[in-house]
Amino acid sequence: MAEFYCITAAAAGVDRMTGNRESMITPQAVTGLLLAGGGSRRMGGEDKGLLELAGRPLALWVLERLTTQVATVLISANRNTASYAAFGAEVITDRYRGFAGPLAGFAAGLARARTPWLATVPCDSPFLPRDLVARLCTAATASQVDAVVAHDGERLQPVFSLLSRDVRADLDSFLAAGERKIDLWLERLRWQAVDFSDQQEMFANVNTPADLAAASALLAKRP
Numbered sequence: 158m159a160e161f162y163c164i165t166a167a168a169a170g171v172d173r174m175t176g177n178r179e180s181m182i183t184p185q186a187v188t189g190l191l192l193a194g195g196g197s198r199r200m201g202g203e204d205k206g207l208l209e210l211a212g213r214p215l216a217l218w219v220l221e222r223l224t225t226q227v228a229t230v231l232i233s234a235n236r237n238t239a240s241y242a243a244f245g246a247e248v249i250t251d252r253y254r255g256f257a258g259p260l261a262g263f264a265a266g267l268a269r270a271r272t273p274w275l276a277t278v279p280c281d282s283p284f285l286p287r288d289l290v291a292r293l294c295t296a297a298t299a300s301q302v303d304a305v306v307a308h309d310g311e312r313l314q315p316v317f318s319l320l321s322r323d324v325r326a327d328l329d330s331f332l333a334a335g336e337r338k339i340d341l342w343l344e345r346l347r348w349q350a351v352d353f354s355d356q357q358e359m360f361a362n363v364n365t366p367a368d369l370a371a372a373s374a375l376l377a378k379r380p
Contacts, residue, residue, distance in 0.1 A: 180298075185272075187290055188227060188231060188275050189290070190232075192277060194251055205280065206241070206281065215283060226291065227276055229272070238250065247269070259316050263277060263318075273322055276320075281362045282317075283376070284361060284375070292353070300349040303324050305350075308352055324346060361375070
């Protein structure tokens with residue numbers, strides 16, 4: 158797999174690159190963050206991470222794939238926190254009210270993580286690749302950047318990211334200024350897009366009841 162482009166704008170004029178990384182970033186240096194804090198407007202406001210797929214909560218499908226790839230896992234949720242805690246991972250909530258978007262979840266995860274890196278995934282991607290974090294770690298090691306972000310071959314998919322904890326202060330500043338758009342925040346960082354066009358199923362997010370039905374049908378075809 159090739160990493161196919163890089164943006165190298167330093168945040169706020171500060172060069173965070175302090176030298177080459179001497180060793181490979183490993184999954185043991187990564188905390189996983191399951192993003193389940195959204196408002197699910199296209200699901201009629203239902204908490205889609207708790208919707209059932211083949212008899213199990215949608216978020217649990219993702220969590221089980223993520224857990225084996227990282228040192229520890231956090232769940233970002235802003236409602237039904239007891240239900241998410243029952244999955245066995247620590248639940249954290251946003252500091253910003255009103256479902257402020259995935260960047261608010263990123264900020265909460267970066268504040269809580271005790272590892273140098275944070276891998277983010279959405280709660281509605283049941284076909285998460287089992288080598289997602291390893292591939293992101295390889296790209297981050299090679300490219301010497303603050304963040305690496307999945308690309309599906311046509312567009313960026315920034316909820317699938319690996320972030321250095323060094324970006325925490327900049328993200329807090331960005332959010333405190335009222336900003337919420339991921340692409341605008343990335344412009345402040347050194348970051349690398351990583352090609353996941355060979356893993357199209359990972360991007361089959363469940364945003365609507367029709368999407369949930371399609372995921373059920375796809376799952377039923379698997380051995």
